[in-house]
Amino acid sequence: MPQTITLSIDAMGGDNAPNMVVEGMDLALRDLPNVRFIVFGRSEQLVPLLEKHKRLSARIDLRHCDDVVSSEEKPGVALRSGRKSSMRKAIDAVGTHEADGVVSAGNTGALMAMAKFVLKTLPGIDRPAIASLLPNMKGESVMLDLGANIQCDAENLVQFAVMGEVYARNVLHIDKPSIGILNVGTEVLKGNDSVKQAAAILSETKLPIDFYGFVEGDDIGKGTVDVIVTDGFTGNVALKTVEGTAKLFAGALKQELMKSTLGKIGAFIAKPAIDSFRNRFDPRRYNGAMFLGLGGICIKSHGGTDGLGFCYAIKAAHELVTDQLNEGIKEDYARFSSEHHSMSLTTPED
Amino acid sequence: MPQTITLSIDAMGGDNAPNMVVEGMDLALRDLPNVRFIVFGRSEQLVPLLEKHKRLSARIDLRHCDDVVSSEEKPGVALRSGRKSSMRKAIDAVGTHEADGVVSAGNTGALMAMAKFVLKTLPGIDRPAIASLLPNMKGESVMLDLGANIQCDAENLVQFAVMGEVYARNVLHIDKPSIGILNVGTEVLKGNDSVKQAAAILSETKLPIDFYGFVEGDDIGKGTVDVIVTDGFTGNVALKTVEGTAKLFAGALKQELMKSTLGKIGAFIAKPAIDSFRNRFDPRRYNGAMFLGLGGICIKSHGGTDGLGFCYAIKAAHELVTDQLNEGIKEDYARFSSEHHSMSLTTPED
Numbered sequence: 001m002p003q004t005i006t007l008s009i010d011a012m013g014g015d016n017a018p019n020m021v022v023e024g025m026d027l028a029l030r031d032l033p034n035v036r037f038i039v040f041g042r043s044e045q046l047v048p049l050l051e052k053h054k055r056l057s058a059r060i061d062l063r064h065c066d067d068v069v070s071s072e073e074k075p076g077v078a079l080r081s082g083r084k085s086s087m088r089k090a091i092d093a094v095g096t097h098e099a100d101g102v103v104s105a106g107n108t109g110a111l112m113a114m115a116k117f118v119l120k121t122l123p124g125i126d127r128p129a130i131a132s133l134l135p136n137m138k139g140e141s142v143m144l145d146l147g148a149n150i151q152c153d154a155e156n157l158v159q160f161a162v163m164g165e166v167y168a169r170n171v172l173h174i175d176k177p178s179i180g181i182l183n184v185g186t187e188v189l190k191g192n193d194s195v196k197q198a199a200a201i202l203s204e205t206k207l208p209i210d211f212y213g214f215v216e217g218d219d220i221g222k223g224t225v226d227v228i229v230t231d232g233f234t235g236n237v238a239l240k241t242v243e244g245t246a247k248l249f250a251g252a253l254k255q256e257l258m259k260s261t262l263g264k265i266g267a268f269i270a271k272p273a274i275d276s277f278r279n280r281f282d283p284r285r286y287n288g289a290m291f292l293g294l295g296g297i298c299i300k301s302h303g304g305t306d307g308l309g310f311c312y313a314i315k316a317a318h319e320l321v322t323d324q325l326n327e328g329i330k331e332d333y334a335r336f337s338s339e340h341h342s343m344s345l346t347t348p349e350d
Numbered sequence: 351m352p353q354t355i356t357l358s359i360d361a362m363g364g365d366n367a368p369n370m371v372v373e374g375m376d377l378a379l380r381d382l383p384n385v386r387f388i389v390f391g392r393s394e395q396l397v398p399l400l401e402k403h404k405r406l407s408a409r410i411d412l413r414h415c416d417d418v419v420s421s422e423e424k425p426g427v428a429l430r431s432g433r434k435s436s437m438r439k440a441i442d443a444v445g446t447h448e449a450d451g452v453v454s455a456g457n458t459g460a461l462m463a464m465a466k467f468v469l470k471t472l473p474g475i476d477r478p479a480i481a482s483l484l485p486n487m488k489g490e491s492v493m494l495d496l497g498a499n500i501q502c503d504a505e506n507l508v509q510f511a512v513m514g515e516v517y518a519r520n521v522l523h524i525d526k527p528s529i530g531i532l533n534v535g536t537e538v539l540k541g542n543d544s545v546k547q548a549a550a551i552l553s554e555t556k557l558p559i560d561f562y563g564f565v566e567g568d569d570i571g572k573g574t575v576d577v578i579v580t581d582g583f584t585g586n587v588a589l590k591t592v593e594g595t596a597k598l599f600a601g602a603l604k605q606e607l608m609k610s611t612l613g614k615i616g617a618f619i620a621k622p623a624i625d626s627f628r629n630r631f632d633p634r635r636y637n638g639a640m641f642l643g644l645g646g647i648c649i650k651s652h653g654g655t656d657g658l659g660f661c662y663a664i665k666a667a668h669e670l671v672t673d674q675l676n677e678g679i680k681e682d683y684a685r686f687s688s689e690h691h692s693m694s695l696t697t698p699e700d
Binding site for chain 2: 135136137147150151182183184191192216217218219220221222230232233234236237238239240241242243244245246247248249251252253256257259260262263265266267268269270271272273274276277280281
C-alpha cells in the first residue's frame with residue numbers, strides 16, 4: 001500500500017465550482033486510493049454536495065472559508081486582501097506541509113502570486129513558469145512558459161529549459177529528454193535576442209542535456225522535442241491556438257459527418273474509432289497546468305473545465321508528488337546552476 | 351470578357367520547383383481564363399516541362415535566368431548579389447508594370463527584402479507585413495504579421511490593423527470587418543506594452559473601424575474577429591501551430607480509423623463527408639501569403655507545397671489584382687493616417 005498523499009483543494013475556483021470540484025475529487029478517488037483531500041470553501045455549499053458522495057466524504061477534511069478570490073481580481077489585490085480566501089488557505093496548507101500539493105481552478109494570476117509568496121521559488125530559479133503537457137504524433141511533450149512571464153530574457157528561458165528537462169526526466173520518465181526553443185522559421189529572421197542568446201547558452205553548456213535547437217510552431221504537433229521552451233506570451237498564444245484548432249476540427253468533423261445520411265451511417269459504424277480519436281485529444285485529459293520552480297507542488301486547473309477535467313488536474317498533482325518532482329528540480333538545479341554559472345563565467349561573450 | 355491579368359512567376363523557388371510551379375500554373379489557368387504568365391527561370395528545365403502543357407505554353411512568356419536565390423541565402427546577400435535571379439527578375443516585372451503581381455515559393459526573407467527594395471512601401475506604411483487567410487468555425491479570417499517583423503511597437507501593430515481591415519473589406523468583401531489584437535488571457539497579465547498601447551490607440555481612434563479588443567489563441571479557430579493583428583514572432587508561431595495541429599489531427603484520425611475493421615468500413619461509407627472535411631482544411635487551399643503594404647502585389651507560396659498549392663497562391667495574387675487591393679490600401683491609408691495622425695496629436699498620453 002503506497003503512502004497516503006494529501007492534496008489541498010480550493011473548492012471555490014472555476015466557473016462550475018464547487019460542483020465540478022466535488023465531482024472531480026470523487027472521480028480521482030477511483031483511480032487514486034491513497035489520496036486524501038483537505039478542502040477549502042463555503043461549507044453551506046459543500047456539505048450538501050458531499051452528502052451525495054459518501055465514499056469521498058470519508059477521505060475529506062473540510063475547512064470552511066467564506067472568502068473567495070474572484071476571477072477578475074488583480075494578483076496584487078488578491079495577495080493583499082485574500083488572506084482568508086479558499087485559494088490562499090489551500091496554498092497555506094502546502095506551506096505548512098499539512099498537504100503535499102494544491103489544486104485550484106481559480107484566477108491564474110492570483111494563484112501564481114500567492115503560491116510564489118507562500119511557497120517561494122526554488123534556489124537558483126528567478127521566476128516560476130507554467131507548464132503543461134501537450135499531445136503530439138509520438139505521444140506528449142511539455143511546454144513552458146504558458147503565461148506567467150510575458151517578457152523573458154535569455155536567462156529565464158535557460159531556467160525554463162532546465163525545469164522542463166527535470167520534469168520530463170522525473171515525471172515523464174524520459175531518459176534524456178530533448179529540448180527545443182520555440183522560434184520563427186529560420187528562413188525569415190532568426191528570432192529575437194532572448195531566444196538567440198538562450199540557444200547560444202544551451203548549445204555551449206557542458207550540462208548533460210540534449211539541446212535540439214530551435215523548433216517552430218508545427219513541431220509542437222510533430223513531437224520533434226520532449227520539452228518546448230518559450231516565453232509566456234508566445235507560449236500562452238500557442239497553447240490556446242492548439243486548443244482552438246482542436247475544437248475547430250472536432251466541430252467541423254461532426255458537422256461534415258452529420259450533413260449526409262452516409263456520413264451519419266459511417267460515423268455510427270466507426271464510432272469506437274472516432275471515440276478513441278476524441279478521447280486521445282480530449283482537452284480534459286491535458287488539464288492541470290503545473291507551476292514549476294516553486295517550493296511546493298501547485299496545479300492550476302482550467303477554470304471552465306468539468307468534473308473529469310478537474311479529476312485530471314488532481315491526477316497531475318498526485319503524479320508530481322509521487323515522483324517527487326521538486327526534490328528532483330532542487331537537486332538537479334543546484335548542480336546545474338553551479339555548472340551553468342561556472343560555464344557562463346568561462347564562456348567568451350559574443 | 352474581363353481584362354487580362356499578367357502575373358510574373360519565379361519558377362525556381364520552392365522544394366519541388368520548377369515542376370510544381372508549372373503544374374500550378376496549368377491548374378490555375380482552368381479557373382482563371384484571363385490570366386497570362388511571365389515566367390522567370392532556367393529554360394533548360396522549363397522548356398521540357400512546358401512541352402507537356404500546350405494550353406499553358408500559349409499563355410506564357412518565358413524569360414531565361416540562370417541565377418536562383420537559394421533557400422539559405424540571407425536577405426541582405428540575396429538583395430546585393432541576386433540582381434539577375436529568377437526571383438528578382440519576377441519582382442522587377444511588377445516594378446516596371448509589365449506584370450500586375452508576382453508569385454514566388456522561394457526564400458521568404460529574400461523575397462521580402464527584394465520586394466521592399468523594388469516596389470517600396472505604400473505612403474504611411476513603415477513596415478510591410480505578411481498576411482494569410484485562416485479557416486475558422488464561421489468561415490475565414492486574415493492574420494498578420496506572420497514573420498516579417500519579429501519585434502513590433504504599437505504603431506506597427508496599428509498599421510497592421512489598418513492594412514488588415516482594408517484587405518478584409520476589399521478582398522473578403524466584409525462590410526465592416528472586426529479587428530482583434532492577439533494577446534494572452536487577461537486573467538494572468540494583460541500583455542506587453544506594444545499590444546496595450548496599440549489597443550489604446552485603436553480604442554480611442556475616430557477612424558471608422560470596428561475594433562473588438564484583445565483576442566486569445568483559441569479565438570483564431572472560433573472566428574471571433576475578421577482580422578487578427580499580432581507581431582511577426584507570435585503570428586509565425588501561431589500560424590505554424592495551427593498547421594501542426596491540423597496535421598496532427600488529420601494523421602491521428604486516419605490512424606484511429608485504420609486500426610479496426612469497423613473503423614475502416616465506417617470511413618469507407620462516410621468517405622464523401624470525410625473528404626469534404628479534409629478539403630475544408632486542406633492547407634494548400636490557404637497557400638499564398640500576402641505581402642501587405644508594398645507598392646505592388648507580391649504573394650509568397652509555401653516552399654514545400656505542390657502544384658495544387660501553388661495554384662492557390664496564383665489565385666490569391668489574381669484576387670488581389672482583381673480587387674485592386676493596393677489602390678484600396680493607398681486611398682484608405684492616406685485618409686486613415688491623416689486622421690490617425692491628427693488623433694494621435696490630440697490624444698493625451700498616459
